[in-house]
Amino acid sequence: MKNPQNVRAAKIASVRSVSEAPQHSWPEVAFVGRSNVGKSSLLTMLTGLRNLAPVSKTPGRTKSLGFYALKNPELCLVDLPGYGWAQLGQDMRRQIATMISDYVTTRSNLLGLILLIDARRAELTDDDWAMVKLAMEAERALLVVLTKSDKLSKNQLSQARMAVEKALEIPKGSIIPVSSLNGTGKKELWVQITQLLKASKEPAEATDEAATTGEDSAATAE
Ligand SMILES: Nc1nc2c(ncn2[C@@H]2O[C@H](COP(=O)(O)OP(=O)(O)OP(=O)(O)O)[C@@H](O)[C@H]2O)c(=O)[nH]1
Ligand SMILES: [Mg+2]
Secondary structure (H helix, E strand, C coil): CCCHHHCCEEEEEEECCHHHCCCCCCCEEEEEEECCCCHHHHHHHHHCCCCCCCCCCCCCCCCCEEEEEECCCCEEEEECCCECCHHHCHHHHHHHHHHHHHHHHHCCCEEEEEEEEECCCCCCCHHHHHHHHHHHHCCCEEEEEEECHHHCCHHHHHHHHHHHHHHHCCCCCCCEECCCCCCCCHHHHHHHHHHHHHHHCCHHHHHHCCCCCCCCCCCCCC
16 A cells, blocks of 8 residues: 555556455445546545545546545545446446445445435436445445535425435435535535544544544545
8 A cells, every 4th residue: 555644635646456456454435326427526526625436427436446645634535436327338347346345234334335326317216225225234334425416405404404314214404415516515525524434443542633624635645
């Protein structure tokens, strides 16, 4: 792994299988969801950097596991390939499904997953439900966000939020609307990621830790 002490946010690896993933003890938070839902964009938006994780208008842009180290908080964000894009071809889709499932089930320092749902669809596809099941079976924490919230009115967004919360049977207000275009949800998502980080530490350590919104996490890239 590239020396994390000198890194505020930088890509440290891009691999096609979990066995090639960087060996380190930093906690990881990974982005999962359909192809084109906005995973790479959201990861980049959270770091405050431009063009960190490659983004494309065409689905199927990310085909490997991308590891991005942040210094404050000490954390690795992981950009996973998307699922559900039929035109990728059967072999590649199978390879991607294996990559995701191996990563979610075996990665020991994986702290939690961020599941992205397009706010305009406001429903989970079969692949999304399979992802939720996989996360539950692997006992992974799951945060859910509604992406591309800039495309909806306030009213539409609130309906979308309620619909997904109802489908997932999770408390009202637990889903965070985000927009990588205008930064909506950045602070709220960082609060939840920080809570995950705290919960993973020893209680004594957790109380000493100052809360962070992640604003300082990535002012510059190496
Ligand atoms: N309007 C709007 N467009 C967005 C937002 N987030 C992503 N996009 C656009 O959606 C497209 C896909 O974004 P990506 O971040 O590449 O999506 P992805 O989930 O990483 O896609 P794969 O790597 O193919 O799985 C790009 O054209 C982005 O510019 C958002 O918040 N608002
Ligand atoms: Mg991507």
